[in-house]
């Protein structure tokens with residue numbers, strides 16, 4: 075008899091759940107770590123952007139300053155030769171009153187030199203560029219070309235992170251517009267004041283920023299791994315404990331199963347013994363009853379012959395004694411019949427079916443109508459729910475109980491019988507109540523015994539087998555019987571049937 079699910083399946087469920095918990099926890103921790111990583115990355119980017127914007131702003135201010143002076147004069151040298159692209163200007167190269175030579179530097183030229191120094195010193199790169207080139211040195215690269223084109227569509231800024239010489243940089247480019255001052259040198263390319271002339275592009279090295287945020291990020295990573303480990307530990311611990319409990323349950327289960335098997339074996343053995351003994355007994359009583367019949371018939375038969383053929387030879391007393399012999403032989407035959415009936419009630423196989431108990435009760439009352447006699451008897455039948463059982467046997471139960479009730483109440487002025495049923499838990503409790511002569515509760519235990527009688531034969535007929543048969547049938551249906559009563563206060567006989575499913579035996 076298996077009471078719980080198999081231990082192996084519960085173990086695999088446990089494993090499955092633990093694995094699932096680990097997976098969920100790890101995914102959760104991973105997501106959180108990833109989120110924190112991203113946040114840090116975002117911070118670095120924001121900072122780099124601020125730095126880039128600062129650079130571009132300063133760059134632009136320098137250019138505006140240089141433009142406001144129409145360019146700047148410096149003494150030419152090897153690094154700063156006169157700009158060939160300014161050759162068309164009349165005053166590119168001048169000589170001061172005391173003979174000093176000066177050459178004009180346009181803003182792009184100045185800033186190129188400054189940015190060269192800046193890049194060498196600090197790694198920050200920057201230059202001016204345009205789709206309308208004067209000097210190929212200012213040529214935009216592919217990314218810048220795309221950005222410059224997008225500016226014409228209204229975009230105000232382009233940002234990207236890219237590797238330059240194998241190191242990460244934040245690149246930013248913003249458009250620059252034509253100012254009045256620019257026209258001095260750029261009037262010829264046909265771009266009007268306020269229109270886009272090109273862009274200032276800068277690249278900020280990310281490494282220092284990454285380095286600045288590294289401790290933060292490392293701290294977050296450490297906390298994440300610690301929490302993750304803690305969670306893993308907790309899950310493993312809980313799984314371990316659950317496994318231990320499951321093992322314990324399995325062990326008990328095993329013990330219970332073992333005990334159950336043992337018990338079942340013992341019950342089977344005892345039942346076998348009992349059945350064998352019962353069968354022997356039945357066979358015995360059956361053959362005894364049968365064998366007793368023939369001599370009884372003989373006694374009865376010969377007594378009758380004596381009475382019929384020897385009337386003249388017998389006196390009054392002889393006749394009376396012979397009649398007594400016949401009466402007793404008759405009673406004995408009745409006893410034998412009842413014994414056979416009783417043993418049949420134990421032997422016959424039960425055929426379970428759905429039975430309308432109320433209808434069955436009414437049928438039995440109908441059958442017993444002749445026994446009721448003068449019509450003083452009132453029979454009341456409550457609503458009775460259907461039951462599962464052997465129709466013929468339950469018919470016998472109602473028959474015996476009702477005929478008893480009729481028998482023991484017929485001496486009353488107004489005999490009354492009531493039949494009913496109530497459902498109590500998983501039992502249907504049926505009762506048959508009469509207001510007859512009742513019985514002394516002292517003998518309640520004897521009522522259902524074989525050939526037990528509480529009243530004299532001369533008072534009420536019968537051998538006392540009816541209730542024993544009722545008990546046998548009800549017990550075989552898995553129910554119980556009992557009775558309630560008092561002398562001259564009526565009696566109530568109860569029997570139960572299991573409500574759910576068919577009862578066994």
Ligand code: HEC
Pocket residue numbers: 137138140141144145157159160179180181182183202203204206207208209210211212250251252253255256257258259260271272273
């Ligand atoms: C003094 C003359 C002068 C002034 C003023 C001047 N530029 Fe230039 N600019 C040049 C020359 C010459 C070049 C090309 C040679 C070089 O790169 O040095 C140039 C290059 C550029 C370039 C790079 C693309 C290209 O044509 O090679 C841009 C963009 C630019 N200037 C925009 C401006 C803007 C905007 C202003 C006004 C705020 C301005 N310039 C003011 C002379 C000038």
